[in-house]
Amino acid sequence: MDHAPDGLAADGVAADGVAALRHHGDVDAEPGLLDFAVNVQGTGPPAWLRDRIAATLDGLGRYPAAAHDALARESVAARHGRSPDDVLVLAGSAEGFALLPALRPRLAAVLHPGFTEPEAVLRAAGVPVVRVLTSEYDGHRLHPGDVPAEADLVVVGNPTNPTGVLHPAADVRAMAAPDRVLLVDEAFADAIPGEPESLAGEADVPGLLVFRSLTKTWALAGLRAGYALGEPGLLARLAAPRPPWPVSTPALEAVIACAGPEAVAESQRAAERLVAARAEQAAALAAVPGVTVLPGRAPYLLLRLPEGRGERVRAVLREAGVAVRRGDTFPGLGPDHVRVAVRPAAQVARLAAALADALMEVGA
Incomplete structure (x- = not known):
């Protein structure tokens, strides 16, 4: 390749x-x-979630509070068995993709067919990109060895959009390597019962970064809410270019609500x-x-x-x-x-x- x-x-x-x-x-x-x-x-979102979001509207005259963000991170951390320091609340996964150039990759490998926004962002920023293509002939199976050894950023969706293939966690994990960021887009992970093959709860994989979205299951495309999971230093690098108050108060409340045990069960x-x-x-x-x-x-x-x-x-x-x-x-x-x-x-x-x-x- x-x-x-x-x-x-x-x-x-x-x-x-x-x-x-x-x-x-x-x-x-x-x-x-x-x-x-x-x-x-x-x-649109279910009535109970709409009510939670609507209850924040009277506070829109105030800036999003650091305490609210902290509560959102604590809620996500509890949902995935992580530390709050391992959570970065995002204005949707798309914001996370927009921040990828802040990691200063020398060569990014993007697995395709897959969601195209990460490659679009990287190419627009002048980052060299190599496409790693799966094949319909073997069911779009992931082959970790196809990723160039020198790629220091690897992007894969699991399940992958648009193929719908859910890759074994072991195969995804096998793409991790020293001095490499492995980004797993799990935007649709919660749409599969039991969230099999998810790496969201794994804190010991070097360089692992997982993006989650609330857009799909909870019908919140217009709100823009999601989060990243990763090692605190990696999240700090990713977040470096963000402006103040990047996530709105309603979105923070949505993250808190959707991370709760009752919402996860729903x-x-x-x-x-x-x-x-x-x-x-x-x-x-x-x-x-x-x-x-x-x-x-x-x-x-x-x-x-x-x-x-x-x-x-x-x-x-x-x-x-x-x-x-x-x-x-x-x-x-x-x-x-x-x-x-x-x-x-x-x-x-x-x-x-x-x-x-x-x-x-x-x-x-």
Whole structure:
């Protein structure tokens, strides 16, 4: 595998390709469309969480308090069996990715197909990036030995977006090395019952950094709330460029609320429901002639459409009022891949029917 100095990715994409990497599902999900493009469960937080957040509004005339941040860190630490010093509350995982250049990596290895924002941030900052590609032919399995030894920052999602593959913790842990930061994006970890293969509670892996998001399970995309877990010195390096008060008071309260035992139990029950819904959705879509549902465990499915039909199928779906996430902006995938979020059965039936009609229309 080739390196890619001078701001190029391993495939030779120039730094002006950052815009393509910043195509996210919300771009596909225009208002009025049935949304399978965005991986957020539901249209808003549950009533109890909304009430907790709303209760902070009367205090918006005051700056976010250090004591509130400390309570959020203590709550997250208790949830994962860590020290509060191992927690950095973030304005969503996206803020954590935006801070990565502060770690001053010499060579970053980003595993793909995967969430593209980390690579976009690194390339925009002039950090050399090499792409480590998994393959559909072996189920997008992670091969730790494919990571260049000289990479001092490695980024991987677990489960990975958009493939939905959950990598064994041992394989992820095997990418840790002296003088290397291993960043594991666990944005969807709580959507799998029991959070298997998570490294969030491990404090003894050298250079390990774990990002968690509240966006997906709790439908808080508009609030921006999440956190990082890591060794205090590493978190201090990551946080160095932050402005004062980077996380709002409502977001701090959301972190506290969602880290509590009752909320964790609720997310576990939701994850169990998602398992059943995902299986039913996979079966319904696999029954559509021409649609291949690729293996995965996350609350979304990666589909492969007949060769050369993907772009036209997406256009026909859009005309029918259905939004799916295009796959060709994920390195390692092409225009015949689409990602769809797990949705209620009635919506899935509409998607399956629209897919069947679209494939027939384009001549699959």
